[in-house]
Amino acid sequence: MTDQRNPENAAKEGLAAAGDTGGLEALVARAARAGKGLPPVERWNPPFCGDIDMEIRQDGTWFYLGTPIGRMPLVQLFSTVLRKDADGRTYLVTPVERVGIRVVDAPFVAVEMNVSGTGDGQVVTFRTNVGDVVEAGPDHPLRFVDEDGTGGLKPYLLVRGRLEALVARPVMYELVGHGEEIVLDGKAMFALRSRGAVFPIMPAEQLRRLGG
Known part of the structure; x- marks a missing residue:
């Protein structure tokens, strides 16, 4: 069943279950405010703010700090702000930051x-x-x-x-x-x-x- 609650609140709950940090929670909030649907991430040019310990495994499961992210609303939110750049790396991108994540195969x-x-x-x-x-x-x-x-x-x-x-x-x-x-x-x-x-x-x- 689709989660009908506010996506930012649902995402924060998912992060709490995955062992969230304040910095990542702030990233979730900014991603949620970027807009519904698919934000224009290809047009954004924010500064690179380092890597975070997030990984997408070959079976499509997302991990944060080594723990699976179990809430689909959170995974779907992050998926809308994914971008793979010409350097071959994959990033989460908002209007104000770009952070690197690991992708084992395809996102x-x-x-x-x-x-x-x-x-x-x-x-x-x-x-x-x-x-x-x-x-x-x-x-x-x-x-x-x-x-x-x-x-x-x-x-x-x-x-x-x-x-x-x-x-x-x-x-x-x-x-x-x-x-x-x-x-x-x-x-x-x-x-x-x-x-x-x-x-x-x-x-x-x-x-x-x-x-x-």
Whole structure:
């Protein structure tokens, strides 16, 4: 059930459960005042104020001071002021400060998908663990990475800015079920269509070797 209380109050309660400090509580308050929805973090240029002990694990769980942040309203609030800069680092950004956090893999996880239409009209829509709903396409491309050491496949969806969502493993299996063999630049590829864009997954020959 969605928490209908004031997001700043709900966030402060979550911080108390996670072992909050006064500085982080102040950051939460400023993030809450930045506005509802998605604040224009890409346009803000506040000073860097150091790193905080916050980490987003590969499964999308947020930790502060080594403790999971259990309140979804707080995680959702922080997710709206996330920004990944050209230096490759991820920050929480408000109009007056920018603080660094650690991200093990991607800041978001795509936990659900829906496919509508067929052929060139096919649209693949994802929902992330923090509630973003994103249609894969030219503005939100998918990329597929071979995972070193396991031979597994890791799909990523661009959500906004430079922030990506790792497609959860069960969703990935569903996703590749909608792939098809398409010739791209003269080479047969196993690929996925969405909103008129084609996203290569792997060479068709490789898929056949895997028994697909």
